[in-house]
Ligand SMILES: Cc1cc2nc3c(=O)[nH]c(=O)nc-3n(C[C@H](O)[C@H](O)[C@H](O)COP(=O)(O)OP(=O)(O)OC[C@H]3O[C@@H](n4cnc5c(N)ncnc54)[C@H](O)[C@@H]3O)c2cc1C
């Protein structure tokens with residue numbers, strides 16, 4: 125049995141989320157191949173070849189794969205799908221955009237955001253914003269799967285020695301063209317990979333307060349910064365800060381929720397964190413029902429005190 | 435240009451769901467059902483394109499049980515001109531829904547189909563992408579801005595690192611993210627008007643689509659419960675706990 129994992133990368137380096145998808149593939153068992161589709165992505169292929177447990181890396185290097193548009197990427201994956209029992213990708217925005225297209229072209233179901241593997245046909249996935257865990261069994265010949273990265277511990281990035289094999293590129297379908305990308309520039313760790321996350325909600329009051337109050341804390345802890353939907357909608361921070369059912373799903377060692385009430389949709393994105401701290405002035409805020417340590421206090425005095433005490 | 439908007443009837447987002455004691459699913463008896471919030475955003479966007487002179491007709495489609503007619507009436511109260519129910523009591527999975535929608539799209543020949551990025555019940559985030567694949571159309575998922583041009587659309591998407599803008603050829607699929615727009619409330623006169631708008635009912639067999647599920651649900655369980663922790667009195671106590679009990683900071 126062979127499995128194909130779609131590499132997540134930016135043409136220069138392999139993204140950590142790939143390691144969680146390889147881990148899920150390893151749980152299923154079989155020969156693991158990694159597909160690297162990109163433009164000038166040779167360095168990514170070399171990194172993928174070193175990932176523990178990978179047997180083969182297949183590289184399609186062409187200009188029209190550089191922007192990872194779904195139409196071209198899905199066509200390439202489908203053209204090279206023969207012989208694989210499982211096709212997996214991390215549930216990142218690229219994976220979520222592309223794999224359902226692959227599944228439909230193969231006429232199979234997709235199993236979204238699995239968090240564990242029961243056997244080669246059976247998987248556990250959260251539904252209803254994580255308020256229920258469904259165990260689902262696929263009757264399809266090929267299983268197309270997105271992997272929730274927090275569900276699987278990453279395999280080692282080194283130690284492997286896979287063969288690298290070039291693939292011939294498909295034609296450019298010409299249906300989508302990238303006009304621009306505005307990526308948030310930050311020296312902080314990525315939300316998905318951070319050990320500590322400092323997250324602010326509507327209680328911050330303004331974007332200015334969000335930065336003034338929370339940045340010193342994040343700096344002290346080497347933390348990534350997150351936010352509730354209310355904080356994003358109010359324009360305090362950009363969209364990619366949003367944690368929750370419809371934002372990013374995170375599970376750091378420590379999640380500090382500040383001025384966040386704890387709506388179901390927010391909890392869906394962070395309740396698997398190892399330790400949760402909540403700072404909120406409302407003693408009845410639902411966030412306290414999931415917090416390991418709750419501090420009922422005004423954030424504007426408490427957070428600076430915390431920074432000073434660390 | 436005609437726009438098709440698929441709308442799904444789901445458990446209302448304010449309802450706290452409960453897993454059935456026998457582990458077969460989630461208890462949906464007597465709970466409030468509403469239109470999937472992302473689909474309200476989709477209908478709103480279609481209306482804005484119509485009001486802005488970019489679209490001539492907005493058609494809402496739902497796939498599912500008879501009660502989905504309520505969801506379609508809501509879409510028409512927001513402004514959709516007419517609607518189609520693909521009626522089925524079978525559990526419809528995303529691939530089946532995408533096939534039904536593809537069959538409807540072939541008959542209706544819209545230039546644009548706007549769906550929600552995910553339904554808040556099953557959280558699959560698949561249907562739009564699958565529909566695009568089945569029709570061979572371009573797609574722009576997780577949209578926060580849509581501008582229609584000549585034979586193309588320029589769409590800004592919410593992606594992991596920030597935002598990206600794509601230019602896609604029409605016909606196309608767009609799926610909505612939360613910040614695309616703020617949906618209007620349906621007014622009472624419009625709710626009354628919606629009752630008189632055309633609602634056509636078809637069956638999957640009429641469309642020649644096999645909707646048999648591909649995934650079977652083995653069981654549905656409660657997620658592991660987090661026990662509520664403790665309240666700490668002040669910052670000093672918090673720092674002490676984090677360092678010495680949880681050991682998550684040095
Ligand atoms: C379809 C859908 C999807 C959604 N997806 C998401 C999602 O992915 N992520 C998400 O976060 N939300 C999501 N939401 C929104 C969610 O329902 C809540 O509206 C949102 O999480 C609330 O954000 P908040 O906690 O910052 O704001 P609020 O609920 O307004 O809470 C603010 C908190 O700050 C506290 N506070 C105020 N001032 C102070 C102070 N000075 N000191 C201390 N505490 C203070 C208040 O006591 C309050 O508890 C979604 C909603 C829908 C309908």
Ligand SMILES: Cc1cc2nc3c(=O)[nH]c(=O)nc-3n(C[C@H](O)[C@H](O)[C@H](O)COP(=O)(O)OP(=O)(O)OC[C@H]3O[C@@H](n4cnc5c(N)ncnc54)[C@H](O)[C@@H]3O)c2cc1C
Pocket residue numbers: 251258440441442443458459460470472473495496497498499523524525526527528531548549550551552553554555556557558559560561562651
């Ligand atoms: C009676 C019944 C019982 C079910 N039981 C279960 C169960 O126990 N376990 C389980 O996992 N699933 C069950 N399902 C299926 C599940 O609820 C979803 O309908 C299905 O898996 C589609 O996933 P999704 O809505 O999350 O798709 P997504 O891909 O997240 O939906 C995205 C968008 O697609 C469009 N869309 C999706 N569905 C429809 C529709 N029906 N009509 C119109 N537009 C639509 C909407 O625009 C929506 O915003 C059941 C369904 C029914 C009818």
